[in-house]
Amino acid sequence: YFRSRPWSSQIGAWASHQSAPLASREELESRWKGAAEKWPEGSQVPLPPEWGGYLVQPDxxxxxxxxxxxxxxxxxxxxxxxxxxxxxxxx
Incomplete structure (x- = not known):
């Protein structure tokens, strides 16, 4: 699923520590910019270590x-x- 998401969303997953306190919007945007520089658009963005998911295929x-x-x-x-x-x- 992660690889099917748009590049900007993959970068957002690296920038965000979901549900953790955030000091400012600028901090989030700075983290996003840093991740975008590390993995430019078109490159393969690795899965964040805390990222996970399940594929549920009910019958x-x-x-x-x-x-x-x-x-x-x-x-x-x-x-x-x-x-x-x-x-x-x-x-």
Whole structure:
């Protein structure tokens, strides 16, 4: 996923210590500029050491929506041969 992001977003991942306190906007912009100089546009930006992710490929997803008098909606999406089918179930 990281490599599919635009170059500027990859650089932003290096510039930002997500959720850490930030003294000023200038600090963030300075860190972004430093990373951009280290990995110019067109170069391969390495993954930041703290960066991670998961690829989730479900074959079934179910949604439940509560309704009055227990007449809830239950929908299940199931993938068969690459196509999604929708099924409704009793609550």
């Amino acid at each position: 079934r997803i179910e949604f439940w929506q509560g309704r009055y008098s227990r007449l809830h909606d239950r929908l299940r999406f199931e993938r068969h041969n690459g196509e999604w089918e929708i099924h409704r179930y009793y609550p």
